[in-house]
Amino acid sequence: MSESAQKKVQQLIDDNGVVVFSKSYCPYCNNTKRLLDGYGAKYAHYELNQEEDGSDVQDALLKITGQRTVPNIFINKQHIGGNSDFEAVISKGKDGKKVEELLQAAGAI
Numbered sequence: 001m002s003e004s005a006q007k008k009v010q011q012l013i014d015d016n017g018v019v020v021f022s023k024s025y026c027p028y029c030n031n032t033k034r035l036l037d038g039y040g041a042k043y044a045h046y047e048l049n050q051e052e053d054g055s056d057v058q059d060a061l062l063k064i065t066g067q068r069t070v071p072n073i074f075i076n077k078q079h080i081g082g083n084s085d086f087e088a089v090i091s092k093g094k095d096g097k098k099v100e101e102l103l104q105a106a107g108a109i
């Protein structure tokens with residue numbers, strides 16, 4: 001597992017209020033982006049199928065989050081999970097906060 005890929009992942013998480021590790025052809029990823037767009041949220045996305053280090057980054061994500069599938073979503077440096085996890089946050093909130101509050105705290109809206 002590449003140490004630089006792990007650093008890349010951490011940097012993207014640290015530098016962006018919301019980050020979506022994604023694959024451009026993935027319908028779940030597109031749904032997550034559509035939902036974020038619906039809130040008018042700013043987010044970074046890293047398309048693993050379009051980056052040379054995409055498979056190293058995917059391995060790093062597995063190590064860091066225990067999740068290999070995309071989308072792999074972080075809000076305010078907190079791991080959210082995949083699209084279905086994000087949908088659950090939208091309907092139920094997380095740690096007593098609504099999704100809008102989480103996005104606001106992240107500086108995304």
Ligand SMILES: N[C@@H](CCC(=O)N[C@@H](CS)C(=O)NCC(=O)O)C(=O)O
Pocket residue numbers: 023025026027028029068069070071081082083084085
């Ligand atoms: N339940 C997951 C499903 C995500 C999923 O199945 N993503 C596919 C791509 S569309 C995936 O990551 N496949 C493995 C891979 O691309 O390495 C979610 O809601 O995010």
